Amino acid sequence: MTGYDTIVIGAGHNGLVCATYLAKTGQRVLLLEAADTVGGLAADREFHPGFHAPVAHTLSHFSSKVARDLDLQRHGFNPGSSELPLVGVGNGEPVVVHDGKISGVSAKDQRAYLDYHGLLCRFAAVLEPFWLKTMPRIGSNSIGEVMTFAKLGLDLRRLGKKDMGEFLRIAALPMRDLVDEHFDNEQLKAMLCWDGLIGSKMAPRSPNSAVLALLYRLSGEMHGGHAIPSGGVSSLVSSLMASAENAGVDIRVSSEVSRIRIDSDKERQRATGVHLANGESFAADRVVSAIDAQRTFVNLVGVEHLDIGFTNRIRRIRSDGYVGKLHLALNALPEFRGVDRPDGRIIITPNMDAIEFAFDDAKYGNASAEPVMEVVIPSAADSSLAPDRQHVLSAHVMYIPYKARDGWTGAARDEVRDRAIDTIVKYSNGLRDQIVASEFLTPADIEATYHVSGGHWHHGDFAMDQMLMMRPTYEAAQYNSPIAGLHLCSAACHPGGDLTGLAGHNAAKELLR
Ligand SMILES: Cc1cc2nc3c(=O)[nH]c(=O)nc-3n(C[C@H](O)[C@H](O)[C@H](O)COP(=O)(O)OP(=O)(O)OC[C@H]3O[C@@H](n4cnc5c(N)ncnc54)[C@H](O)[C@@H]3O)c2cc1C
Incomplete structure (x- = not known):
């Protein structure tokens, strides 16, 4: 040895x-x-010769x-300097959030977004040092460990009475309640929910920690923005x-x-x-x-x-996963209805109910009948990810249960893949004819491939x-x-x-x- x-x-x-x-x-x-x-x-994952898409598709x-x-x-x-626009597509005009500005919503929602984002970023800043620390051991009285909590308490106190009270009120609130309190536009609410929910067994009405997940993701220099690094x-x-x-x-x-x-x-x-x-x-x-x-x-x-x-x-x-992964090799850049250029994170869901219903299916072991998803075209940010003038579409698809009610077979996987493609096609007319190859990874496939x-x-x-x-x-x-x-x-x-x-x-x- x-x-x-x-x-x-x-x-x-x-x-x-x-x-x-x-x-x-x-x-x-x-x-x-x-x-x-x-x-x-x-x-890196080359899912078709010349087409690359890792399972995790953006950095935030x-x-x-x-x-x-x-x-x-x-x-x-090279982390890349440009933040991807966050684009919500559903029933009406797309809503776009980019560089702190927002379009496709009323002036009231625009103002509300600035307040909402500012408030959550203040909370995220208080929590940020906590993510870089070892948590105190339960029951430990060591000064160092007790100080970790004392410091958090102090930082929260420094927020002032109003913000501190608000932090404590919203920390375990369902995402739906949080965004309902701030906004009118259903599309905006659904897309802002996303970063609280993705990756865990949660939907907009789930109580627990979606708001904390959102605050976790709002920490860091991009304040919740996402990017695709060069390469x-x-x-x-x-x-x-x-x-x-x-x-x-x-x-x-x-x-x-x-x-x-x-x-x-x-x-x-x-x-x-x-x-x-x-x-x-x-x-x-x-x-x-x-x-x-x-x-x-x-x-x-x-x-x-x-x-x-x-x-x-x-x-x-x-630790049962609920996110599936769709990769499409495309012979051209796809177009999305009402979207200038598909160079952002495109959240496909008309409203929060659609996310909730998609979740209900998966709770009982069925893949969502109408999946909701986050679509990114990484090759629009970096052309090296696909052959010349061709493109990669990478989508996080929710909700796909790890344990399918009738087990995962090749046919069941193909059915879910086709359902995801059908959903995207509703917003991207020509997409079906652009598909050169495709793959779909269920959470069970991710377990088998990535251990x-x-x-x-x-x-x-x-x-x-x-x-x-x-x-x-x-x-x-x-x-x-x-x-x-x-x-x-x-x-x-x-x-x-x-x-x-x-x-x-x-x-x-x-x-x-
Ligand atoms: C579908 C999906 C999409 C995601 N998208 C994003 C995203 O866009 N952005 C983002 O920030 N995060 C994303 N994530 C989350 C992110 O990918 C993970 O949280 C992160 O990769 C965890 O990193 P890790 O190093 O802890 O573990 P992993 O990335 O899981 O790495 C663990 C490694 O250990 C190896 N291993 C396991 N068992 C053994 C063994 N017995 N011997 C030797 N090696 C072993 C595995 O092969 C693997 O390489 C996504 C996750 C999923 C499932």
Whole structure:
């Protein structure tokens, strides 16, 4: 067995971030990836010869601190300066939000949007430092940990009485109530809901944490805006990989970890290395898992090494995905009714009821009869993603259940794909004739291809009982675990998913304490 200081399992963006921070301090770090390429859900995907679309299609709040610390710009990352317009299409005139301005709605809604966005950005700014911190351990009285909460309380207090009261009032409000209070235009309400809902098992009427998810996404320099970096989202991955290699991380792809080696002494069990599916083994002082918590503990550690209460909490994590992915190879740039140029994030849904009804189908194991979706044409931002004058359409389709009522068959997948295409065609007349090739990934396909339990966007619902010091469970919320020497750093940890690099950053900071 070869010895390393640290083995990181999984070269998604969080695994890459964590491994690089550790290697920069001189540690010998081995990064093992099951797939034949790094990047996880952000990895390049050539779904038809010459047509590229990673599962994650835009960037919104990748940590600028991580980008600076890891010198990503020098390693080829160009975040792109232009924010994508947010376009809502449905029954009436499209509504467009871009660079703080809004069109297609009344003057009253335009004014309301400025107030709404300003208010939420103030709240997001208070929460932002929290996303870059290790959460206090439940029951801990250590000054440092207590101060984390004290600081949040103080920052909220500094908002002033009115805003603080409003923050507390709306934090667990259903998205529908929040936008209903501010706006008249149904199209606008539906599109503003989107970033609170996407990725979790939630619809506009669901109480819980959609507003918190929205605030999470409003943090960062783009204040909720999205962009496609030059070279596409996977250019973030190439720059992370270049930075990791520059720091000396030993990266091995096609290296699926089948078991984490656990040794026991009188005191405690300890992770001492890993065994790979191909029979190889590696030893290390510590193992960091950059994959989801259920796979880490149930599949790789084995429940025989775990306390029953902890095992139950891990098994109970809700991680059934509800987002499917449609990729179309097109022989021309598609046109959308009433939209000048399809270079934004196009939210297809006429109103919030349509989102709610689409969700109702999926709750009972059926793919939505009338899916709602976010469409992006990444090749309109970067022509290298498709052959000359051809284009890629990438869509997040909701709601597609991980467990289909009658199981996922090829025919069931084709039916859902066709339903999604039919929905887009309602707004883009000529699209059907432009399609050269297509693929549809259900959450079950995403699980199988990307090794993510449930094919879940966040590796586990972003919900009040699975957040902060409860993420992924209260025993493992500080990027460590009940097994000595076994740490966690994926989206399954605080603060959650999206391409942010935050969990990888926070875990490395904790390990280097
Ligand atoms: C359909 C969909 C669309 C999305 N769109 C966006 C978007 O547009 N923008 C955005 O910001 N976020 C998006 N997300 C969310 C985002 O992609 C994830 O939250 C993010 O990729 C999580 O990063 P990660 O590094 O923690 O894990 P992952 O990206 O899941 O990477 C984990 C890696 O570990 C590897 N692995 C797993 N098991 C093993 C093993 N046993 N041995 C070795 N390696 C292993 C996997 O192969 C994978 O490469 C989307 C998610 C989904 C599902």
